[in-house]
Structures are given as structure tokens and as C-alpha cells.
Amino acid sequence: MGALVLGQFLLTACGGGGSSSDGSPPVSEPSTSTGRFIDSPVANIGYRTESIPDGVTNANGQFKYLEGETVTFFIGDLEFPPAPATEKVTPLDLAGSTDTSDPTVINIIRLLQSLDDDGITSTGITINQLAKDNATPVDFFISESEFQNLMAVKVLVENSGSPTTSLISTSEALEHFEGILVGEGVEFVANLGINGIWVNENTDNELLAFVFFRDGTYVHLEVDEELPLDEQPETSGMEWGTYSLDPETRALTVDIDFDRNLDTGLTSSVNGGLDIFARVSGDQLTFEIDENGNSSIDDGESTVFSRSASETMDELVGIWKVANVADFNDTLALIFFADGTYVHMEIDEQAPFDEQPETSGMEWGTYSVSPGSDAITFTGLFDNNGDTGPVNGVGSPSTISASISDTSIVFNPNSEEPTTFLKDPATQPRALAFTESELQNLTWYAALQEPEDCGPDWLVEETSFDGTSYTLDLCGTGTDIETGSYEVLSSGVIFWPGFGEYIARKSFDSDRQAFYACSADTELAALECPASEQFLNFLNKSDAEAYVAEQNANPELTVSWEAELTAYSQGDLFETESATMQCDSGGGPTVGEVGTETQTWSRDGTEVTVTSDASEPGSFWLLDFTQSTLTVGKTYQETEADPTGEPGDIFENVFDISESYTWDSEQGAFIGELAETITLSWSIDGSESVCEYTYSVVATPQGTEAETSAFLGL
Structure with a gap:
């Protein structure tokens, strides 16, 4: 060079x-290394090591240290827990944890983000001199509720020079912090959220689902019209309201604003004053309801729902909300499930009304999109919202012209104004999960550059699955063929025991009919690998070959x-x-x-x-x-x-x-x-x-x- x-x-x-x-x-001296303190880069915060008694991080959150030293960050008289000085130091290191839901981690990130001098943590966190002047010692190793009630914390945040004058919420702090960790390639145990579509297929209901939106609203959907019936008497329909989830106790609090399925869903529990808890573990959501009021969860008092995931690259699957809901209704959304069914939900109970007369409620049915078509065909199976929604009644199909992308649907019904729906990001990541059924007969063509194994040029590597085993054309030569078994884990990651390798799908590229994936030697690393380590997998071999030719040019x-x-x-x-x-x-x-x-x-x-x-x-x-x-x-x-x-x-x-x-x-x-x-x-x-x-x-x-x-x- x-x-x-x-x-x-x-x-x-x-x-x-x-x-x-x-x-x-x-005289030769020990080599000085540069580290970064990140929850976004933390600038203008004091630090000390064994060799530097009084340093300050620069605009990039950088600090100096010698190999093997410990670093302690401080703001005035407030000291954070010490941690080994390394290239990257995060609040996880200060707490000695890999779990972002650890109370000490949450206490640290809520405070740091609340002290940012311009309140825009996405551009970095800068500590103001006023924060240093008003900081006093605090204990980070206590519960979240105890920490946020400390007078020292309240006084510091109120007088820190930041536009934020009270601690930001746990959910806001975690969303920012976990996004930073993913971008930095830091391994961690995620505090998985409740947002998304959750279904229960272990009852006699035709449909039983909850959807938790990012805006703090939820909907319960239930249809039980055909024999054998799940329970009698039971009313099909939907309930809609707002929710909050306590990050410590996992207590779920709901306010029901609309209810057309009577005492199904959460209605009877809310009316009875019962405690409701919601616990997320991987792709499972467990509702726990203390039905007998004995302050404990007994057998039969919990119900498990599974996160709905796409079985294909169908970009429709997920939650779609109308772009300008204030111009239409209290809420208006479409939910496309992975099994080819949909729900249209519409509520218009508060003035000003969108149209009168208009019946609030839901319809449920099947949908299909013909290849190359710019239209969606809906067929109703249940309808209690009158003539609103894609269909008017049960049985008759309705085809509506639509422009579909991975982020929006624009419906163009005859003689009506176009209506735009936007995809709720709560459901996009889970549609990336691989499934057993998808891999029954799938072939992809990876565009790779592997100089150590295959030479300097880009190449196409073909992988096919038959439901039990895979076949991999190593280096795309057609002569070095690897075969073996595979397993689809609950996270939607593919595990190849022969290679000891995990493969996660990270995002779709609909224009290319391809997706980005990442392989790693652990499940967590595959799920959280940075964009720089991802590679394109095409569904069409000629597209992959054309892409590789461009890269080699x-x-x-x-x-x-x-x-x-x-x-x-x-x-x-x-x-x-x-x-x-x-x-x-x-x-x-x-x-x-x-x-x-x-x-x-x-x-x-x-x-x-x-x-x-x-x-x-x-x-x-x-x-x-x-x-x-x-x-x-x-x-x-x-x-x-x-x-x-x-x-x-x-x-x-x-x-x-x-x-x-x-x-x-x-x-x-x-x-x-x-x-x-x-x-x-x-x-x-x-x-x-x-x-x-x-x-x-x-x-x-x-x-x-x-x-x-x-x-x-x-």
C-alpha cells in the first residue's frame, strides 16, 4: 500500500x-489503545484508568487505555460501575451482563440517554457541563422503580442542560440501545417485545389472535362459527383498546375502547379486576391470569400464543395500517396472516365520523394475489362490520386493484379515491424467519466472494433443500458437492450440524427477488450480525450470475x-x-x-x-x-x-x-x-x-x- x-x-x-x-x-513505552464508550457514542464524559487519572471522551466516545486496564466513567461526582477497558465498552459491560433487560443495564441506559444535551440520541450522546455540576453518587444495582425514584437521579436529569427533564421510558431506552448494539455487532440477549401478531391454533376456534401495535393499541380477534365450537355461548368479533406492559413485573394493563365479542378476550378479566401478565420468550407469548384471585398463577391459568411468521417471501404478510387514520376512523387496519387469511378491522365510533351510517367491527376471510397481478382477491368467511372492508358479506369474492411494495399498499377501488396502507414494522422482522414448509423445496443462489476458500472473484454458490437434507455446491464449481442434514430452530434460523453453522435471513430485496442472509457459528451471532457480513441469496440463478458479473467488473x-x-x-x-x-x-x-x-x-x-x-x-x-x-x-x-x-x-x-x-x-x-x-x-x-x-x-x-x-x- x-x-x-x-x-x-x-x-x-x-x-x-x-x-x-x-x-x-x-524510551519505549507501552502501546496506548483507543476504545469507545457506546450507547450511541458517549461524548464529554469523564473517565479514568490506571494510567490516565482524569480523561474525557471525545466526540466519538473515544478514550485511551493500556492493555489490561480497567476504565471507570464518571459525570461529576457520579461514577458508573467499572469495566475492563476494551475496544468497545457498553452499559452491558458496566453491568457485567449480556441481557439488556438486566435492571442495572436499564438504569444506566435510561440515565445516559436522558442526559444527552440535545435530546437526539440517534446522533450521539453528549454530556453537558451542567450535568457534571449537578451529579451526585447513585446506586445502579437496584430495581428500575427504585432507581427512577432516587432524588439524586431526579435532580440530575432536571438540571442536566438536556431538553429531557425526566427519565425516558424503559421501552424507549431499550429500543435505542438494542438498535445500537445490533449496528455495532455486539452480542446480547434481547429483551423481546410484545409487538406483533400472536395466534393460538390449539383451540376449536377458526381464528384466535392478538395483535399488539407499536402505538400502544391492541386488538383481540376471535371467530368461532363452525362445529365443533370451542365454547358456548361465545360471540365472534373483536375488541380493541390501549395497553401498557410493566417491564419488571410483566403486568399487562388494558383499557377497552371497543368490544363486539362480549366476554371473550380480556373483557371478563378486566371487568373482574383480575391480574393479567404477559411474558414473551422467543416466539411464544404466555398470558397468565389470576382467575381465582390467590395472587399466584395456578395450572389452567395460562394460555400460550405463537408469533405469526411468514412461510414464504410474501411481502404482504404482516400488519398494515391506513396512512392517515385521522382522516378516516379511530383505527383502520388490514392484517395478512401467513396461512392465506386476512382480517380487516375498522372502528369509527368517535366524531368526526368518516361516513354515516358505518358499522364498526371486523371481517375475516381468505386472500390471494395472482402472479404478476396488481390486484388482491378477498373472499369473506365472517363479517360483522356491514359493507365496510374489502367484501360485503360472506362468500362472494371481491378483487381490488392495488399497488404493492414491501412497505406500502395503495388500493385503487373503482370510482373511489386511492387509500394507502403502511406496513407496521412490528411484524417485518419475524417474516424473515425460515420455516420447515418453506424449505421443503427451496433453492437459492448465493452471491459470494470467498478469497480464502474459492479465489478472489465473486461466484454463485447454489444450495437446495428437500425437507430433510441440503445440497451445497461449494465455490460454485459443480464438482465439490456437500450434503447433510439441517434443522430449523424456533428463532427461524437454519442450523447445519455438519458445518456447525447457523444461517439467518436478515432482509428482503424484492426488486431482485432475493434476500440478505448471514452465517455465523452461533445462533445469536447469526441473528444479530451487522450489514457488512451479510450476503445476497437470489431465487433465480440468472439474476445471481448477472449480479456476480457486475461485481467482478x-x-x-x-x-x-x-x-x-x-x-x-x-x-x-x-x-x-x-x-x-x-x-x-x-x-x-x-x-x-x-x-x-x-x-x-x-x-x-x-x-x-x-x-x-x-x-x-x-x-x-x-x-x-x-x-x-x-x-x-x-x-x-x-x-x-x-x-x-x-x-x-x-x-x-x-x-x-x-x-x-x-x-x-x-x-x-x-x-x-x-x-x-x-x-x-x-x-x-x-x-x-x-x-x-x-x-x-x-x-x-x-x-x-x-x-x-x-x-x-x-
Whole structure:
């Protein structure tokens, strides 16, 4: 690799002068490592290690440490539990746990996120000086309810300089934290939520299901019209209301706003004042109802529901809610089940009314979509909402024109205005699960680059399943065939005992008729692997071959790279009688400065070689390309030893650089950020002077749309 010079913005020179009094060479010292504290990067929080008594994390949440040290983070007089200093430190490490539902973990993340100085944790967490001034010691190793009632916590959050003046909710904190952990590739035990579709197929009901929406509403659906009947008397229909779930006790509290199935569902329990608990474990939801009021759950007082999952790549399966419900009803939704049935639910009981007369309730039936068709055919099996919904009564099919994507359905009924439904994300992840029935007769074609096993080029690797065993064409040669048994786990992950390998489906690419998957040596790692480790599996061999041909073509893109300095801090000045040392000793740049350069990005699979017209001839650097997110970027480190050449003077420059640019189709450019930290070390007394730069970057392709599409692999 040539000398690394990242254009005019990177590897900025740092300065110093003089030499040691005796002219002796620098003494070798232990190598300093850089770690990150993340629940989003936590900036401006104090830390101490055995070698650094009083440090502060930078804008990227970075801190310095020596191998084998312990790090303790603190805000004023408030100390967090210590943890081993490593490349990544999270609240899981501080709590000594891998479970995000651990009360200590929850206490830490609720506090950190509540203290963010702008209240937008997705862009990072920054601790304000006011928080440091008002912080006092607290105990994190107590229950969530005890922690949130501590006066020290209340005073700190109210006076932290953050727009958030009370602790954020547990569910909000967990949703953010688990998303960060997945993106960082950190293994953890997820605190699985109740959102989604839950069905019970172990009764004589034709339909028995609960749906818990992300907006805090729920619906109970029950149809029992045909012999043998489950219970008598029992009224088919739906109930709808709001819910809350206590994260500690798992107590489920509901308020019923609409009920047309009388005492089925949760109605009788609510009216009787009974305690209801809802516990999620993997793909099972267990309702526990203390029916005899003895403050314990006895035999016969629990009912198990299973999470509804797609058995195919059918993008319809899941919850769809009308886009602008306020213009229509109290609630209006379609639920497509994996077994080919649907429920239409509509409630319009509060003024202003959508239409009058209109009957609130549900209809249940079957649905089908003909291949290549832009229409859905509905056939009603049960209907108690009159002429609302896709069908009017039982038995007669109704076909409605519709434009379907993986995130929206636009219905275009004759002589009526189009209606748009959006997919509720609560059901999207579970539709990714593999099922036994899907693998009865499935073949996929993986587009891979495996240089260690198969050579440098991209290739197509075919895998087929017959219900009991798989056949794998290793390296796509047709000569090295692997066969063996497989198992579909309850999580929807495929396990290959012969390889000791787990395969999880991560997302769909409907345009390509393909899906992204990930393989790993543990079930958890497969479920939570980052986008950079995922690969495409096509359902059509010719599509896979065309994609591989594009990857092997080494597409090249010329971009106009424009960077605006959005944040900067100059390094500290250190002086002795005979020498000085400071990063950016001659004065640094000014926030708001904008500079441009022309870069050439040459992609070989997932590796991008970058050259710049602002760099020395022959120099280049390497970035990674993640096709699933259309992102170019990398975090890396470069070291320049003894830059002054003077014995006893500055003995090392360390450049920590993070680049990440994601394609934005609307702007027609890669949008992102470049962050650089330069650490200048002084051999005289071990001092460090640190400069930090953050740039907002727009990289605009200068070629044709076809060249851009080829580079992106579209």
C-alpha cells in the first residue's frame, strides 16, 4: 500500500519543538489503545484508568487505555460501575451482563440517554457541563422503580442542560440501545417485545389472535362459527383498546375502547379486576391470569400464543395500517396472516365520523394475489362490520386493484379515491424467519466472494433443500458437492450440524427477488450480525450470475468530494524549559470552512480503493462497501513515528479516522461524516496533545447514472 495521504483534510500536521536536555533517544513505552464508550457514542464524559487519572471522551466516545486496564466513567461526582477497558465498552459491560433487560443495564441506559444535551440520541450522546455540576453518587444495582425514584437521579436529569427533564421510558431506552448494539455487532440477549401478531391454533376456534401495535393499541380477534365450537355461548368479533406492559413485573394493563365479542378476550378479566401478565420468550407469548384471585398463577391459568411468521417471501404478510387514520376512523387496519387469511378491522365510533351510517367491527376471510397481478382477491368467511372492508358479506369474492411494495399498499377501488396502507414494522422482522414448509423445496443462489476458500472473484454458490437434507455446491464449481442434514430452530434460523453453522435471513430485496442472509457459528451471532457480513441469496440463478458479473467488473466512480468542518478542537500545549509540544501548534482550521477535491473510487467486491487529486501521486487508501445499506466507509488508524526526527521530542502521531457515506437517491449523492482524532505523544513526560475534527461530507458522482448504478451494484 502506498503512503497514506487522505487529501487536504486528513493527516493534518502537528507541531512541537526543542529536544530533551541530554539528547537521548525516546524510551519505549507501552502501546496506548483507543476504545469507545457506546450507547450511541458517549461524548464529554469523564473517565479514568490506571494510567490516565482524569480523561474525557471525545466526540466519538473515544478514550485511551493500556492493555489490561480497567476504565471507570464518571459525570461529576457520579461514577458508573467499572469495566475492563476494551475496544468497545457498553452499559452491558458496566453491568457485567449480556441481557439488556438486566435492571442495572436499564438504569444506566435510561440515565445516559436522558442526559444527552440535545435530546437526539440517534446522533450521539453528549454530556453537558451542567450535568457534571449537578451529579451526585447513585446506586445502579437496584430495581428500575427504585432507581427512577432516587432524588439524586431526579435532580440530575432536571438540571442536566438536556431538553429531557425526566427519565425516558424503559421501552424507549431499550429500543435505542438494542438498535445500537445490533449496528455495532455486539452480542446480547434481547429483551423481546410484545409487538406483533400472536395466534393460538390449539383451540376449536377458526381464528384466535392478538395483535399488539407499536402505538400502544391492541386488538383481540376471535371467530368461532363452525362445529365443533370451542365454547358456548361465545360471540365472534373483536375488541380493541390501549395497553401498557410493566417491564419488571410483566403486568399487562388494558383499557377497552371497543368490544363486539362480549366476554371473550380480556373483557371478563378486566371487568373482574383480575391480574393479567404477559411474558414473551422467543416466539411464544404466555398470558397468565389470576382467575381465582390467590395472587399466584395456578395450572389452567395460562394460555400460550405463537408469533405469526411468514412461510414464504410474501411481502404482504404482516400488519398494515391506513396512512392517515385521522382522516378516516379511530383505527383502520388490514392484517395478512401467513396461512392465506386476512382480517380487516375498522372502528369509527368517535366524531368526526368518516361516513354515516358505518358499522364498526371486523371481517375475516381468505386472500390471494395472482402472479404478476396488481390486484388482491378477498373472499369473506365472517363479517360483522356491514359493507365496510374489502367484501360485503360472506362468500362472494371481491378483487381490488392495488399497488404493492414491501412497505406500502395503495388500493385503487373503482370510482373511489386511492387509500394507502403502511406496513407496521412490528411484524417485518419475524417474516424473515425460515420455516420447515418453506424449505421443503427451496433453492437459492448465493452471491459470494470467498478469497480464502474459492479465489478472489465473486461466484454463485447454489444450495437446495428437500425437507430433510441440503445440497451445497461449494465455490460454485459443480464438482465439490456437500450434503447433510439441517434443522430449523424456533428463532427461524437454519442450523447445519455438519458445518456447525447457523444461517439467518436478515432482509428482503424484492426488486431482485432475493434476500440478505448471514452465517455465523452461533445462533445469536447469526441473528444479530451487522450489514457488512451479510450476503445476497437470489431465487433465480440468472439474476445471481448477472449480479456476480457486475461485481467482478471492478466498477469505478469519480466523485466531487465536498467537506465542511462542523466541529474542531485544538490540542493542549505542553512546555518545558527547552521544548514545547502541541497538536496544531501553528493554529488550526475554522469551523465552517469548506473544501473540495476530486476522488476516484474503484470497487473490487466489498473493498473500495480511493485516490484523490489532493494527495501525493501513487497514494491511496481503502474503504469498505456495504451493499445492503449502500454505504462506503471504514474506521481505521494510522501511526507516524517520531515525526520531528529529534530524539526526545515528539515520538508518535496517531491518526484515528472514521469515514461513512451512505447513498441518498433523492439527492443523488453519498451523504455522511468524516471524523478524525490526532493524538500527538511526547516522550519527555508521556503527555498527549489531541486535536479533533468533524466534517460533514457530500460526495457527488460525476459520471453517468449507469456508472453510479454499476458501482452500487443496482
